[in-house]
Amino acid sequence: MSQSQKMGPSEALVETLAANGVTHVFGIVGSAFMDALDIFPAAGIEFVAVAHEQGAIHMADGYARASGRHGVCIAQNGPGVTNFVTGVAAAYWAHSPVVFITPETGSMSLGLGGFQETEQLPIFSKITKYQGHVNNPKRMAEITARCFDRAMLEMGPTQLNIPRDFFYGEIDVTITPPMRIAHGPGDSAALDQAADLLATAKFPVILAGGGVIMSGGTAEAIALAELLGAPVCNSYLHNDSFPASHPLAVGPLGYQGSKAAMKLIAQADVVIALGTRLGPFGTLPQHGLDYWPKDAKIIQIDTDPRMLGLVKAISVGIHGDARAAAAALVSRLKGRSMACQATAGERTAKMNAEKKAWESELDGWTHERDPYSMEIASGSSHMHPRELLRALEKALPKDAMVSTDIGNICSVANSYLRFDQPRSMFAAMSFGNCGYAFPVICGAKMAMPHRPAFAYVGDGAWGISFNELLTCAREKIGVTVIVFNNGQWGAEKKNHVDFYDRRYQGVNFESPSWAGVARAFGCEGITVDKLADVAPAIAQATKAQAEGRTTVIEMMVTKELGDPFRRDALSKPVRWLKKYKDYV
Numbered sequence: 001m002s003q004s005q006k007m008g009p010s011e012a013l014v015e016t017l018a019a020n021g022v023t024h025v026f027g028i029v030g031s032a033f034m035d036a037l038d039i040f041p042a043a044g045i046e047f048v049a050v051a052h053e054q055g056a057i058h059m060a061d062g063y064a065r066a067s068g069r070h071g072v073c074i075a076q077n078g079p080g081v082t083n084f085v086t087g088v089a090a091a092y093w094a095h096s097p098v099v100f101i102t103p104e105t106g107s108m109s110l111g112l113g114g115f116q117e118t119e120q121l122p123i124f125s126k127i128t129k130y131q132g133h134v135n136n137p138k139r140m141a142e143i144t145a146r147c148f149d150r151a152m153l154e155m156g157p158t159q160l161n162i163p164r165d166f167f168y169g170e171i172d173v174t175i176t177p178p179m180r181i182a183h184g185p186g187d188s189a190a191l192d193q194a195a196d197l198l199a200t201a202k203f204p205v206i207l208a209g210g211g212v213i214m215s216g217g218t219a220e221a222i223a224l225a226e227l228l229g230a231p232v233c234n235s236y237l238h239n240d241s242f243p244a245s246h247p248l249a250v251g252p253l254g255y256q257g258s259k260a261a262m263k264l265i266a267q268a269d270v271v272i273a274l275g276t277r278l279g280p281f282g283t284l285p286q287h288g289l290d291y292w293p294k295d296a297k298i299i300q301i302d303t304d305p306r307m308l309g310l311v312k313a314i315s316v317g318i319h320g321d322a323r324a325a326a327a328a329l330v331s332r333l334k335g336r337s338m339a340c341q342a343t344a345g346e347r348t349a350k351m352n353a354e355k356k357a358w359e360s361e362l363d364g365w366t367h368e369r370d371p372y373s374m375e376i377a378s379g380s381s382h383m384h385p386r387e388l389l390r391a392l393e394k395a396l397p398k399d400a401m402v403s404t405d406i407g408n409i410c411s412v413a414n415s416y417l418r419f420d421q422p423r424s425m426f427a428a429m430s431f432g433n434c435g436y437a438f439p440v441i442c443g444a445k446m447a448m449p450h451r452p453a454f455a456y457v458g459d460g461a462w463g464i465s466f467n468e469l470l471t472c473a474r475e476k477i478g479v480t481v482i483v484f485n486n487g488q489w490g491a492e493k494k495n496h497v498d499f500y501d502r503r504y505q506g507v508n509f510e511s512p513s514w515a516g517v518a519r520a521f522g523c524e525g526i527t528v529d530k531l532a533d534v535a536p537a538i539a540q541a542t543k544a545q546a547e548g549r550t551t552v553i554e555m556m557v558t559k560e561l562g563d564p565f566r567r568d569a570l571s572k573p574v575r576w577l578k579k580y581k582d583y584v
Contacts, residue, residue, distance in 0.1 A: 008167075009171055011039065011173075014036055014045070018045065021070070024072070024446055026072070026443065028056065031164075060087075071443060074101040074102075077104050077117070084124075089431045099151050105164065131158070186301065186318035187319065190318045198270060209241060211301070216422075227334065232249050236414075255411055271297070272299045274322050275303075278300065300318065385486075388555055391535065392538070397542060400424070402424065403454070457483050466521075469550065499572060515527045
């Protein structure tokens, strides 16, 4: 629609959603936006009714991350909107183009302390890329369109705040087409400088980040890696940023990452940080390895100039798109004499040796070997977490999408998750909130219904999000939830073991049969206690997905604990007061 015509503000909102290709909106029905909701079906928009608004924002996040399109959610003003906060923060750090619509108390009663009233813009001001407030019904289409444009331009959540009385009336409206602005490769001089550095590098290593995924730059990253003969590491929790089956892929850095990746990047003389902000948690020492190269030249490429050199000192900063920048570097280096060509054989031999050693170590690493875990697992009939994760790695369909929650076993899974196509792994990223994985995989499945979808969830985090089983049964969303049942908050319990002499507070609990709970919610439930049953359970659940049914597979595992999640943030306690002297 390019010509102005009369319509209601609700129609202007819905027409703008449709113009941006919106087909699903997640939320809980509320009177504040009911006038717009009434015409969703006529616009081809499905309203996905969830169990909790935090589930809605997480589903919108998963939808956006899986599809590369907007994820959209809406809530009742006041308490419905405040329930979005955690999910918005998660989407912010995942760079997800989510548009969350927040109807507000009516304009004539704002500030009077009425029913379900709060100031809705300040709450989200630090975790959004843009906040659009409709200050006049005549601006409904304009500001709605801007929220959608900014979400894509800046790759992050945007808020559309609308006083609830502004949905009504008659206005003159022009629905504008979406504005999409591509990011270029970056400054030509910086690219030239980067190419010169790479031409002299004897051991170049690529660190492929989320920017490779978001830019659709897999082919360009492969071309650059193959030209240089460079090992490629995945940045933390972006195990899908480079195909795991490619000969140059060496695995992820960060917590519970690949020792092969860590040992190889430690030898680099030039690192290409391709589409990554080099987040501090993704480069911490791990497995006893302080692997970040101290003397390497760092070339960092990011679409956000504020990220360049923020965490790590860099030699060249390129404000550009990962895909376009990789292609520009390939163009500059093709046919050029490069030092890495002379060292290719030696580098390949080292890479293959480290990858083989790491795979062999994982094969033999069937259980944790620290004294606590050895003691706690002895005599248990349950599966060891690591042997289960290895079995899951082998049993998952090749084109599976996997979301991971925060927690001990889910984090250890970083060693075992391998993907050959982008938009396959959805982790809670830097915000690290529990209850993330299940609703996110539901949103991803709705965006990509042809792909098998799995959520890895600890039994603690599962207690936060299992209410969305109602949504799966009602909306016929077919996903598989793998619940690691060990009766504890494992990441925090590890801190009690390592720092507080096993003085447990709030980390042990008893749960019901989660398989039984799933069946009570109208979903499928399976309990697995033997490795031999893992693959058949995955196959059964995958078949159920194709029929629109969700399955909870309750994996019974020992209480073994992996390395502490936040070793960097804790210290041995020191007690000064006499009454606390025993607590050291």
